[in-house]
Amino acid sequence: MTQVNNFMHPAAKMYAAEEKAGELDRREFISRATALGVSTVAAYGLLGLDAPAVAGGHAKMGGTIRMQMDVKAMKDPRTHDWTQISIFSAAWLEYLVEYNNDGSFTPMLLSSWEANSDATQYVLKIREGVKWNNGDDFTAEDVARNIIGWCDKSLEGNSMAGRMASLVDDATGLAREGAVVAVDASTVHLNLLQPDITIVPGMADYPAQIVHESFTVETMVSNPIGTGFMLPENLEVGVKASIVRNEGFDWWGYAAGKGGYVDRIEFIDYGSDPATHMAGFEAEEFDLNWESTGEFVELFDSLGLVKTQVASGATIVVRPNQDHAPYDNKMVRQALAMAVDNNVINELGNASLGVAADNCHVGPMHPEHNADVTRAPFDPVKAKELMDASGHGDFEHELRSLDTGFWKDTCDAVAAQLRDAGIKVKRTLMPGSTFWNDWTKFPYSATNWNHRPLGTQVLGLAYRSGEAWNEFAWSNAEFDGLLAEANSLANADKRRL
Amino acid sequence: MGTFILRRTGVMLLTAICLTFIVFIMTNLYPNLEKLAKNEGNFRMSDAEVASFLGNRGYTQRKLQNYGEWLGVLPGYVIEGSDGKTRGRCSNHGAIVEDAGRYCGVLQGDWGFSSRFKEPVSKIVITRLALTGKLMFWVLIVMVPGALLIGVMAGMREGSRLDRSLSTGAIVTTATPEYVSGVIFIAIFTSSAVGLKWFKGSATSAMENATFENFLLPVLTIAIYGMGYIARMTRASMAEVMTAQYIRTARLKGVSFANIVLKHALRNALIAPFTVIMLQIPWLLNGVVIVEVLFNFKGFGWVLVQAASNNDIDLLLAVSVVGVVVVLLTQLMSDIGYVFLNPRIRIT
Numbered sequence: 123m124t125q126v127n128n129f130m131h132p133a134a135k136m137y138a139a140e141e142k143a144g145e146l147d148r149r150e151f152i153s154r155a156t157a158l159g160v161s162t163v164a165a166y167g168l169l170g171l172d173a174p175a176v177a178g179g180h181a182k183m184g185g186t187i188r189m190q191m192d193v194k195a196m197k198d199p200r201t202h203d204w205t206q207i208s209i210f211s212a213a214w215l216e217y218l219v220e221y222n223n224d225g226s227f228t229p230m231l232l233s234s235w236e237a238n239s240d241a242t243q244y245v246l247k248i249r250e251g252v253k254w255n256n257g258d259d260f261t262a263e264d265v266a267r268n269i270i271g272w273c274d275k276s277l278e279g280n281s282m283a284g285r286m287a288s289l290v291d292d293a294t295g296l297a298r299e300g301a302v303v304a305v306d307a308s309t310v311h312l313n314l315l316q317p318d319i320t321i322v323p324g325m326a327d328y329p330a331q332i333v334h335e336s337f338t339v340e341t342m343v344s345n346p347i348g349t350g351f352m353l354p355e356n357l358e359v360g361v362k363a364s365i366v367r368n369e370g371f372d373w374w375g376y377a378a379g380k381g382g383y384v385d386r387i388e389f390i391d392y393g394s395d396p397a398t399h400m401a402g403f404e405a406e407e408f409d410l411n412w413e414s415t416g417e418f419v420e421l422f423d424s425l426g427l428v429k430t431q432v433a434s435g436a437t438i439v440v441r442p443n444q445d446h447a448p449y450d451n452k453m454v455r456q457a458l459a460m461a462v463d464n465n466v467i468n469e470l471g472n473a474s475l476g477v478a479a480d481n482c483h484v485g486p487m488h489p490e491h492n493a494d495v496t497r498a499p500f501d502p503v504k505a506k507e508l509m510d511a512s513g514h515g516d517f518e519h520e521l522r523s524l525d526t527g528f529w530k531d532t533c534d535a536v537a538a539q540l541r542d543a544g545i546k547v548k549r550t551l552m553p554g555s556t557f558w559n560d561w562t563k564f565p566y567s568a569t570n571w572n573h574r575p576l577g578t579q580v581l582g583l584a585y586r587s588g589e590a591w592n593e594f595a596w597s598n599a600e601f602d603g604l605l606a607e608a609n610s611l612a613n614a615d616k617r618r619l
Numbered sequence: 620m621g622t623f624i625l626r627r628t629g630v631m632l633l634t635a636i637c638l639t640f641i642v643f644i645m646t647n648l649y650p651n652l653e654k655l656a657k658n659e660g661n662f663r664m665s666d667a668e669v670a671s672f673l674g675n676r677g678y679t680q681r682k683l684q685n686y687g688e689w690l691g692v693l694p695g696y697v698i699e700g701s702d703g704k705t706r707g708r709c710s711n712h713g714a715i716v717e718d719a720g721r722y723c724g725v726l727q728g729d730w731g732f733s734s735r736f737k738e739p740v741s742k743i744v745i746t747r748l749a750l751t752g753k754l755m756f757w758v759l760i761v762m763v764p765g766a767l768l769i770g771v772m773a774g775m776r777e778g779s780r781l782d783r784s785l786s787t788g789a790i791v792t793t794a795t796p797e798y799v800s801g802v803i804f805i806a807i808f809t810s811s812a813v814g815l816k817w818f819k820g821s822a823t824s825a826m827e828n829a830t831f832e833n834f835l836l837p838v839l840t841i842a843i844y845g846m847g848y849i850a851r852m853t854r855a856s857m858a859e860v861m862t863a864q865y866i867r868t869a870r871l872k873g874v875s876f877a878n879i880v881l882k883h884a885l886r887n888a889l890i891a892p893f894t895v896i897m898l899q900i901p902w903l904l905n906g907v908v909i910v911e912v913l914f915n916f917k918g919f920g921w922v923l924v925q926a927a928s929n930n931d932i933d934l935l936l937a938v939s940v941v942g943v944v945v946v947l948l949t950q951l952m953s954d955i956g957y958v959f960l961n962p963r964i965r966i967t
Contacts, residue, residue, distance in 0.1 A: 195659075195737045203661045276702055278668040279661025340713050359736040360925055361826075361917050390823060392915050401820030402915065404809055405833065425811060553928070559654050590665055 150489025471532030691724020731933025770853020
């Protein structure tokens with residue numbers, strides 16, 4: 123993983139100083155600096171460290187992996203709403219940028235990128251020598267076309283438009299004139315409306331797969347043109363799918379040391395019930411499962427399986443929606459928060475496997491996390507007083523959740539604690555097929571949120587006024603202003619929440 | 620006989636039309652369409668996006684128009700969408716294909732396109748029905764002889780110790796639903812927690828390569844449930860026959876007990892269970908839904924669950940037609956079979 127890139131962003135040096143002064147943790151520093159275009163090696167160098175050696179020297183070529191995973195129907199990558207869809211298409215569709223588990227961003231189809239000092243302009247350099255598997259050259263035109271496609275708000279369900287918001291013209295719902303420019307065969311310029319350090323992290327998110335100009339949804343599996351080293355072999359939605367090495371294709375990644383070890387991956391769908399996954403493991407029908415949650419972590423351990431884990435900001439949010447009475451009343455919301463001890467939730471809902479959160483959506487693994495910001499104190503008595511004082515003491519809350527797994531257990535634990543505090547609450551369980559139809563609109567319900575590299579990304583997706591995924595109906599001009607400021611390059615102290 | 624079968628076929632068609640119409644109306648209620656749009660598009664779509672998605676794909680036309688298109692009596696829609704793309708029903712709700720016909724309904728032999736599986740409905744139904752057929756075949760092979768044997772043995776000496784113990788067993792298995800017995804089987808015979816690990820608790824690999832090890836438990840789970848019921852019916856029928864005048868006469872004449880049971884009682888005693896077995900087949904389709912999901916065996920029951928939970932309209936309609944055909948066909952077979960077993964009955 124050698125990057126031919128000596129670019130040094132001025133803010134990166136500032137971050138390095140902050141890291142040394144203890145204002146930034148190392149993970150934050152790496153995320154921030156690499157997002158601006160500093161190479162991983164250089165970023166570690168600024169801290170006086172060597173970049174971690176690439177694991178995989180011991181990896182062998184060849185072999186088949188059988189994996190338990192939901193097999194879903196293919197759709198336009200921009201509209202992918204489940205990571206599983208992208209995992210399959212990632213066989214032949216690749217990303218510009220890769221997000222690693224040390225928090226760094228490394229180039230894939232790009233060879234490097236640079237941001238100007240206030241992060242309003244980015245220069246993307248295209249990796250040399252990359253070819254599409256139909257023989258075409260991969261050029262700056264391809265990158266520009268894909269980025270412009272990401273900005274298209276008229277495509278139903280295109281979540282990339284939100285990540286590219288600083289390139290989009292609000293009037294037309296398309297990329298602004300001159301926002302994305304292919305300067306020459308290997309360079310693309312991005313001209314942003316406002317400073318935005320989340321744009322490169324956005325390119326590493328799972329819907330950001332790069333497609334060929336001939337791409338259509340209907341033919342994406344039957345005619346899989348991409349830059350990746352594998353090809354789809356078959357796809358039976360809900361049953362099984364497999365991808366195989368594209369023999370004879372000279373993938374750029376072999377020379378660049380990006381891996382490409384396995385010959386074949388089979389994905390087998392076992393539905394959503396972890397008990398069935400367990401039976402599959404016991405029957406030795408697959409080698410690897412998609413995820414292990416709650417009590418099943420321990421059960422899988424007991425089968426003698428090898429566990430891989432990474433600290434992430436994936437979490438569950440049990441929230442009221444302010445568009446519904448009585449949750450427009452601040453005292454009611456505070457009472458609900460104060461009546462619940464998150465340690466108990468972690469124990470009952472997640473088998474004590476996580477870390478109790480402080481009722482804010484930015485955790486210790488996020489660069490911006492500030493340990494001094496704590497939650498409203500856990501105080502059931504005060505909670506009941508607040509609830510009574512708000513005039514809704516007798517209101518029966520209805521807490522909705524999915525009917526399985528940690529969603530159900532977590533909400534049951536929340537409801538029990540509310541009842542202990544003397545607040546009336548009713549539980550409603552819904553199957554996934556109906557729950558997700560209205561998940562942003564329920565008065566009081568629970569949602570799981572995936573990890574995102576930067577805390578401000580989560581805040582932008584979930585809490586900015588009018589945002590599609592703002593399930594809290596949180597609308598606060600002051601917050602929006604602060605968030606925009608945080609996404610520019612002010613130093614760490616100012617960026618804290 | 621000919622007119623009888625014709626009449627039954629007529630009833631079958633009428634039932635299928637009524638049922639599909641009801642299913643059609645239900646699946647086309649707006650909340651269901653919304654679910655469909657979110658499953659196909661992106662499940663975090665806004666209301667406006669849902670509306671344009673549905674409008675572009677002809678879901679918001681008049682219901683009768685859509686039903687007519689499905690039947691094939693009206694030409695399939697061709698709509699130029701708000702995004703500038705033209706889509707048509709006969710092009711699988713996607714961009715217009717050159718050789719797509721004007722009509723593409725059931726009458727033209729086109730059962731539609733599954734929104735969940737992105738494949739022609741007819742292909743899915745055939746593949747999955749074949750898998751369920753395999754499961755059902757083995758279930759019947761285990762269940763029918765087993766049930767008849769238990770029923771005959773219990774019924775030949777009513778009130779004996781053998782009768783009491785077999786009857787109790789039959790009641791226990793009938794009273795244990797599949798989702799209980801299946802889970803118990805998996806826990807005892809497949810898990811490392813108990814440690815027996817004799818069989819496989821997942822029948823996924825049985826779809827391609829069924830072995831005794833991976834296929835026994837799902838078969839047994841369904842068979843045991845149905846077995847008790849049929850055994851009880853057989854026992855009642857056998858017990859009744861054993862008290863008949865001609866059996867007493869045979870005994871008085873000194874015919875051996877084995878000969879009485881096998882030569883004289885059995886044929887008459889099997890008339891009632893035959894009907895029950897036939898009526899049990901549609902019931903088994905019920906149990907198949909649970910067992911297929913439990914053992915991750917992707918057959919017809921699993922398709923039904925998938926179609927319903929994703930509001931896959933074309934697939935649900937085809938599934939209900941298959942349901943109607945299976946129910947009425949088994950009834951027809953039981954009626955005709957009855958004639959052969961019981962000469963006193965005539966079909967006109």
